[in-house]
Amino acid sequence: MTLDLIRRAEAAATPCAAEAAALDRHGAFPEAALGRLRTGGYLAAPLPADLGGAGLCEPERVAALCSLLTAIGRGSLAVGRLYEGHVNALALALRYGSDDARASLARDARAGHLFGVWNTEPEPGGLVLAEDALRGAKSFASGAGHVTRPLVTARLADGRRQMLVVPLAPGERADLSAWRAQGMRATATGRVDLTGLRAADAAQVGAPDDYARQPFFFGGAWRFMAVQLGGIEAVVEAHRAHMRATGRGADPHQQARLGRALIAAESCRLLVARAAEAVAAERAGAERIVAYVNLARAAVEQAGLDVIALAQRSVGLAGFLEDHPLERLTRDLATYLRQPAPDYALTSAAAYALAEEAPLPALWDGLESEQR
Ligand SMILES: Cc1cc2nc3c(=O)[nH]c(=O)nc-3n(C[C@H](O)[C@H](O)[C@H](O)COP(=O)(O)OP(=O)(O)OC[C@H]3O[C@@H](n4cnc5c(N)ncnc54)[C@H](O)[C@@H]3O)c2cc1C
Known part of the structure; x- marks a missing residue:
């Protein structure tokens, strides 16, 4: 079932790539791609089998979920971002929600x-x-006007944060006017003012501050890295295609740049897969899992920046023209690489290693489940 989902996702991602150029405009949204994910069963797939899904959020399916996110991201980073948000919300609801909340949110999915x-x-x-009422707004909310079941975090009087899934109608409260971004234009990322919504109409998920519990909070970064990996692969593929089409690939400088790009992509694939396994297995302590995921975050961000620079140098000015696939792919990737506190991700991983006595080869031992 899950293998079939991934195979079909590869096929579903192909039209996404073809549609992405037309959707590269302010205010756009990938309706057709989301429609395909909906009819293909991908919106329910994160749910366990007893709630009507394919169990994609279960630890033993983590490699399948990782491949799926990358395949969708390879076709379109915008669609990958939206699907990743959907999976993240359901993963949080499944992990922290009461049986009633899980059942009703599963029904909605x-x-x-x-x-x-x-x-x-x-x-x-x-x-x-x-x-019992919400006041205030969320910013950089992707899918604004299209996400009809956002999981939001709201501050309580004591400063803690409560997760709530609020029901919204299509188009309701979405303000996309400030999303004039260099890339990721088709994500409908905007501001949503939720003032006046009653908590009684929302589904409460977990206890206050469950959202920030580790290692699930920072560890969950593996999912956006899996999507980013798809964007990195798409850039390297466009780079390679250009070399082949122009017959410039035999030049040693061109080969060296493509070789470095291939190393960057493959290093990311290995790191993201291991980060995903570490989070799913929860075998090591939270601090060690988070340190490894942060290390992978810093590596993926740098690899993304590197493959963009390598492709742009190899292809040259043609890669900056709107009719070249690289032009949008690099803008989307550069934008999506912006994630919270990247400096902290790198320095906190280094701080963890400095505080540990274990020799370097043992630092990341035993992160995965024992079956590996
Ligand atoms: C396409 C897209 C869609 C998104 N969709 C969503 C969504 O649906 N929901 C959502 O919640 N968010 C969303 N976001 C927002 C995202 O989660 C991050 O909040 C955002 O991308 C942070 O980027 P930033 O560069 O502003 O990060 P920052 O964390 O502000 O980092 C900017 C720079 O400042 C540094 N820095 C950070 N903190 C400090 C500090 N305290 N002191 C000094 N320097 C600091 C960083 O290391 C970095 O160099 C989206 C983002 C993108 C790109």
Whole structure:
């Protein structure tokens, strides 16, 4: 079942790549791609079998989920971003939600609702939950106007944060006016003011501050890295295709650049797969898992920046023209590489290694499940 989902995702990603150029405009949204994911059963797939899904959030399926996110990201980073948000919201609901919340949110996913996680917020003006009502907004919320079941975090009077899944109608409360971004234009990333919504109409997920529990919180970065890997592969593929089409691949400088790009992509693939396994297995302590995921984050960010620079130098000016596939692929990847606190990801991994007594080869031992 899961293998079949991945095979079909590869096929579903092909039209995404073809559609991506037409969707590269402010205010666009990949309706057709989301429609294909909906009818293909991908919106329910993260749910366990007893809730009507394919169990993609279960630890033993982590490699399948990783491949799926990469395949979708390879076709379109915008679609990958939206699907990753959907999976993240359901993963949080499945992990922390009560049986009733899990059942009702699973029903919504099966009915085709798109989920997302909206945590980032404007300062001042962030989301507050007081006297059973929400006040304030979320910013950089992807799928705004299309995500009808966002999982949001809202600050309580004591400063802790509560997860809630709020029901929204299509188009409701979405303000996309500020999303005039260099790339990732088709993600409908905007500001959503949720003032006045009643908590009683939302599904509460978990206890206050469950959202920030480790290693699931920082560890969950493996999913966006899996999508970014798809974007990295798409850039390297466009680079390679250009070398072949122009007959310039025999030049040693061109070969060296493509070789370095291939190393970057393959290093990311290995790191992301291991980070995903480490988070799913939860075998090591939270601090060690998070340190490894942060290390992978820093590596993937650098690899993404490197493959962009290598491809642009190899292809030259043609890669900056709108009719060349590389032009949009590099803008989308450069934009999607921006994730929270990248400096902290690198330095906190280094700080972990400095504090540990274990010799270097043992530092990351035993992260995966014992079956490996
Ligand atoms: C396409 C796209 C879609 C998104 N969709 C969503 C969504 O649906 N939901 C959501 O919640 N968010 C979303 N986001 C937002 C995302 O989660 C991050 O919040 C955002 O990308 C952070 O990027 P930033 O570069 O502003 O990060 P920052 O963390 O502000 O980093 C910018 C720079 O400042 C440094 N820095 C960070 N903190 C400090 C500090 N305290 N002191 C000094 N320097 C610091 C960093 O290391 C970096 O160099 C989306 C982002 C993108 C690109």
